[in-house]
Amino acid sequence: MIVARRIEREFNKQQILEMYLNQIYLGNGYYGVEAAARGYFGGTAMELTISQAALLAALPKAPSTYDPRRFADLALKRRNLVLGQMAKAKAITAKDEALAKKSKLRLSPQEQEGGAPWFVAAVRQELNDRFGQDAETQGLRVRTTLDAGLQRAAEKELIRQIDAAESGKLGRIAAEKCNGDPEQCLEGMFVALDTHTGDVRALVGGRDYKLSEFDRSTQARRQAGSTFKAFVWAAAIQGGVPVSTLLDPAQLPPDYAPADGQIVGDRPLNLREALRVSSNRAAVALGQRVGLPAVVETAHACGIADALIPAYPSSFLGAADVVPLELVAAFAPFANGGDRILPRFIDEVRSATGDVLLKNGVVTSPALQPGAAFIMAALLSDVVERGTGASARAGLPPELPVLGKTGTTNGAQDVWFIGATPELVAGVWLGFDHPRPLGPAATGGRLAAPVWARVIGAWQRGRPIPPSWQPPDGLEQHEIDTRTGGLAIGGCPSQQVSREWFIPGTAPNDCPQHAGGIAGFLEKTFGKWFR
Incomplete structure (x- = not known):
């Protein structure tokens, strides 16, 4: 009003x-x-x-x-x-x-009709906005950011996965052949951007442009689900919460204790473990510790600009509706050292006579401290290597650095996988236009992540492997006891010791459980010489 x-x-x-x-x-x-x-x-x-x-x-x-x-x-x-x-x-x-x-x-x-119809529609709209409704009749020469090979792979693999779901090949998925009825069709979306420039390299807004021209990457609003946990964790790391911090889901207030799809026994989890298994209870516990304002500020800084995030614990689990393109682009800071990117479809526009009418510059802005961005890259890499996003690794070169996060909303009405290499950030979504459950077998790891893996695998084939993410100056690395959250000392069992990165001043004290005895004495007295 x-x-x-x-x-x-x-x-x-x-x-x-x-x-x-x-x-x-x-x-x-x-x-x-x-x-x-x-x-x-x-x-x-x-x-x-x-x-x-x-x-x-x-x-x-x-x-x-x-x-x-x-x-x-x-x-x-x-x-x-x-x-x-x-x-x-x-x-x-x-x-x-x-x-x-x-x-x-x-x-x-x-x-x-040519290829990449949703991408072309987005370019056409930008041209109309900048040059008027007769832009298409002006003879403009437009250089876009599209990667034709990546676009073809995305179109092919998205419809391949939708067909597999509708034919029952992926288990109990509540999707059947829709016979061209947009109201009944399982839909999907794929978008990929350059992690450093924001150049949109591929965009698929749905299963079939002739069936529905609605662009689910730029025009839809969907719940982010567990992908949003990445911003809860980023806010915590940025705010000085160390990875070694133990989150005890049992200590949640009784008025809100969400179910966990995967747990590690009944013990508290540190930040790495909780994100790896996508623990809902740990996410709420961490979110409440950090505070919703800090989480919202972090999400907005990373690029989720057009979203109203309600002040409820469910927001830590991705209950807010977001624009998919914004959500995918907001993962770029985890892969580029901490900078927000602005999606870019058009690089340059020239007149019919060759004069430059528009030169779209790359627009970035700081979103995360470099140290926090690197720690997030390490945690999200573990999600892909050993956690809920493991299927995003399938078929990719083992030496290719990959990070990512799965997402499954309440009732499995939306499934996501958003991931990145050092060069490309991309996201996959599947669901119905009018949200309804996808079925008991529907998860981001099962439905969305395999699409991501196949598309990125096709694009990466024949390309040199980019170097992995490197820690910025100033970060500290320590061994911790994962069960106690303290610095590992001589008495800590080796099977529960892991190495973690810390922002200076945030490393924990020595492990309290194993600080006694001769091992503890030796560690306290001489350990600093060997760390």
Whole structure:
């Protein structure tokens, strides 16, 4: 309401309507009445007949449902409804209405559809925003950020996984062949960006552009699920909570104790172990320790800008709705040393005569301290190596550095995997447009991560392996006792000792359980000489 009033103060109703008509989506990749008039009828908006204008007015409610190229009968029925309303409002006469309703649907030939239709639609929209609705008729020469090979692999592997789910090959997944009904079809999304520049290298907004042009990577809002735990952990690390910290799920308040899909016995878990198994209870315990404001600030700093995160414990488990492209891009700081990236579709635009009209620079900003980013990379790498994201490793070169996080929302209505190498950050989502459970076998590790692995594997094939993430100056590395959370000393059993990185000043004290006896004495007296 407040925004509406501000708009009304700045613009009159005619200007508001003009802006709306210039930007409204009318199907088949057409944004704005002018583009739709040219695309559907081969003329300008000024040249539209009453019948043609009514057809365009019929489309905003559901451009895919009333697509005149695919569902002519539905489109004509709705066009006639609009004509009736126009006559009722005395915008046209009864005679005009009758003649227009008799008019047959004659569409101009459709342009041959190329590859990457959702990516092309995003580029077209940006061009229209920058250069006006007639951008496509200006002879512009556009250099985009698309990687054609990666795009082909993403399109192939996403539909391959959807087909496998619908045919029952992946276990008890509540998806069947939908026979072209968008309401019933299992959908998916894949997007990949350069970790350092934000260049969008591949974008698949759904299973079939002809079935539904809706871009689930940029236009949808879905619950992030357990992928959001990465920002809870990042806020904690950034705030000085060491990896050795033990989280005891049993100490959660009784009014909110979420179920855990995977646990490690009944013992407390340190930050590495809890993230590896994606413990819900540990996530809430850590989130409450850090505080929701710090978590929200971290998520926003990393790139989740367009999300309202409610002040409930469930927010630590990814209950907030996010734009998938933003969520995927927000993982880039974990893989690039701590910088937020801004997704970029267009590199350069030149005029028909070769003049540079637009040069899109790379836009980054600090999001995490380099030390916190490196520690997060180490923890998220462990998720892929030994945790819930292990299937994202399948088929990849063993020396390729990979980090990532699975995500499965409440009731398995959304499944995710978002991961990164030092060069590429990418995410996969599967679910239904109208959320409903995917079934008992549906998890991010089972459905989404294999798609990620196959796409990244195809892209990486023949490319040199990038060097792994390196610790920045100043970080400390110590051995800890994973059961007590203290620094390991001579008496600590070797099977429960691991090496962890710490921001200076955050390392724990010596292990309290094994500090006594001769081993403890020797450790206290001489250990510093051998660490």
